[in-house]
Amino acid sequence: MFNKSVIVCAVALLMSANVWAEPDYLKSPVIPEPLRDGESIDEPDINIIQKQDRTIQEYRVNGKLYMIKVIPTIGRPYFLMDTDGDGSLETTQHELDSGLLVPNWILLEW
Template sequence: MRLLRHLVVLALVLPWLAHAADLPKNLEPLPEAPPPPGYENTPEPEVTITKKGEDTIEEYRMNGELYMMKVTPAHGVPYYLTKDDEQSDWARSNGPTPPISIPKWVLFRF
């Protein structure tokens, strides 16, 4: 049993020692990677807060297009109205799970 234990430890340590012997002595860390292109120019959504009666409505716009609204009623739980694309209707979500959003990519715009 002891021999088996020593063989297992030796089998685990030998590859590590062989790898450590091959490393050069003058290693330096790599420089910090630059951010991906276009990352620093990512637009923030424009948020407009309006009051309708006692309800508060926050409108979220990206490039001037309204894509989400957060409605906070005077009494009750806030809920969100989201729009997947220009042709779809508003979908309400208020639960712990986000609504199912089908991926739709714009490949060409004429």
């Protein structure tokens, strides 16, 4: 019914359609407006809580808790993050998700 070369050309044409599609990462990033005189960048407020076996650093921006860094006396520091931006740390990502959120360790630094 169809010639093999016609089928091969049609398949090649369909597979090459994505070549001309513009990927999102090629679009120019949104550049924020420069700061005006007297404006400052919101830097996090860091509350340090000293315990016997660890030091806890709470990071807040505009009063919202977004990260906790736990520095144990023995072992590497780890981080607990606010994943949904509501200002409170959860132990699960969603009510329907059964997976626990585990602490995050830094694996590589440079």
